[in-house]
Structure formats: structure tokens, C-alpha cells
Amino acid sequence: MATLDELIRGLLDRYAEDDGRAGPGLLRRLDDPALRTSQPRQSGGHAPPGSRPPTPLEAVHRSQRIKTEAIALGMDLRGSPHAQPWEKALRALPPNAEASDRASETAHLVGLWYSTAQTVLGLRSPSVYFAYVRCLVCGERTNYGRADEDRPRAWCVNDACVDEYTGRPGTRASECIC
Template sequence: MATLDGLVADLLTRYDGDDQAPGDGGPGLLLRLDSLALRTRQPQQTGGRAAPGSRPPTSLEAVSWSQRIKGEAVRLDAELRHSAHEQPWHRALRAIPPGAESAGRVPEVIRTVARWHGTVLTVLGERGPSVHFRLAVCLACGQRTVYGRADLDRPRAWCVNDQCADDDGQPARYEGTRLYLLDGGRTS
């Protein structure tokens, strides 16, 4: 999983990604949502990465997601600082990692920022949407709150229950052979 500083940098300044999902080093993901020219990707035959016939999201959809994430970042920063004063979104986003550390809420904040990061990548078409595995029961918390993504290079699933805690204290994640343990709650 990426660090909080890395996720914020991807959203704000430059999309570098991480070892498992490397970025392209281009502009920050929120700037891409705000700029139609950066959202438009060309078919692979002309040097782009999008499949032929694919279209970027409509401008209002992308901008709406951008504004929502920026608003959530401003509110989260104010909450972490225990302040009624709200900073501009770019300052608030930069202040989230130290604020989370001083508030002792790093794991929770990482999940929130990672959700924003994933949402932006999905809206930009960099990855497909996640799917609710409604028959799968989380092995850590026993709830039917497992979502996943069936990417060809790295299929994976995760629990979205905030009270879920696996061996490492984080919500359960399923990758590799562990993914096959999710059998829809059937017992043998």
C-alpha cells in the first residue's frame, strides 16, 4: 500500500504511483480531472493508452468528482486540526499527512485518501471500477463487505467495513492465493 505522503503527492503535484501501480510522472490527478485536455486519451495506435473507441468521462462528471474530493479534503484537514478555519483545498491536502500523524489517525486517513486516489483513477479510466462481491464473507470480520477488482495483472479484493481488522490491524485485503479463500460464505 502507498504511503499517505505518496497518495497526496499523486493527487496534488505529480502522479508517480507506487511499485504495484506505477504512475506516468505527469501532472497531479486532481489537475487531470479539472482539465479536459489532460483527461482525453488517444487510442493505443496513436501512442496513447486507451482502448480504441473509449471516451474520457464527461467534463461535468470529472469536475464534480474533483470538487467533491477537494471539499472532503478541506473538511478532513479542519477536523484533524480541530479548527473551524478551513484552508484552500491545495493547502488542506498538503496538511493532511502531518495532521493525521499528530492526531494519531494515520490508518483511517490513509484509507480515506486511498479511496479518493482510487476514485480519481477510476473516473480517469486508468482502472476499472470495483465490484461488490455480495456472496463473499470477509474472513476477518465475517461481514459481506468485500469489494474487488479483477484486473488481469493483479486481481484483488478488500473489506470496506471500518471495524474490520486483519492480523496487521488494517481492514482485510485478499490478493494472490488468499483471494481464493473467499468462497461466498459456504462452509465445507
């Protein structure tokens, strides 16, 4: 799992792809239509064949939502009613999260933004809801999964689900479903 600093670096500065190539940050890719890709892997792209490229409004909407949430999270972590510019707010998240003792919560939220940006750009396949699979930890039908090439996985999205062995939501279910 990536650290909070690595996730923010991937969103803002440089996103390193699985094959070792690096490019601009994910938010810049969402904002710039020329940097978006959705070509089949055989043609040098990253999305599965037949997938549609994200519409300009969808990508920009996701980018704006991430930026707005970063500003709000920064204000909350600082305990200040004054907003910072979105880039400054994102860069200040790691020290502010440490100072407010909310590093794991902040890392989880930034990880969701990172994953969302990857999915919208076609760099990662979308997650799938398993309607008929019950979580082995909580027993609810709240499992999602993703069939990444390097690591197929599944997870429980039930907020009340906590694995007694790891203290994380639905991790035993995740390991067993895969």
C-alpha cells in the same frame, strides 16, 4: 502501499503511471478536459476498450468533492473552525495527521480519493461487488474486488470486519478470494 506524502504528491503535483511516464497530478487531470483519457490501451490510453470517457460533470464533481473533503479533514485535524484553500489543506494533511495521531485514518481516506480519481480518469478499472461471496473473516457478503493486471485483489468493506492476524479489515478474505 504508498505513503501519505506520495498519495498527496500524486493528487496535486505529479502522477507517475505504471509504465514510468509521469504527468500532472490527478486533480488537475480531473479539472482539465484535455488531460482526461479513456482510450483503449492499444491506442496509448489506459481504459479498457469500449469504455466511455468520464463526462465533464462527473470528473469535475469528483474533483470538487475531494477538495471539499480535504478542507473539512484539514479543519478537523487542526481542530480549527477556519477553512484553508483546498491545495494548502491537502499539503498540510501529513503534518496535521501526525500531530493529531490520526495518520493511518488520514492515509486511508487520502488513498480512497486517489483511487477514485484514478478510476474516474480511466487509469484503473472500477471495483466489482461480489454479491455471492462471503468474507472468510466476518462471514458477510461485503466483498469487492478489482482485476488489475499486476495485482488482482479483493477486500471486505464491512466496518466490523477485522482480521485477527493483521488487524486490518478482511485481509485474509482478500488473499483467499484472489
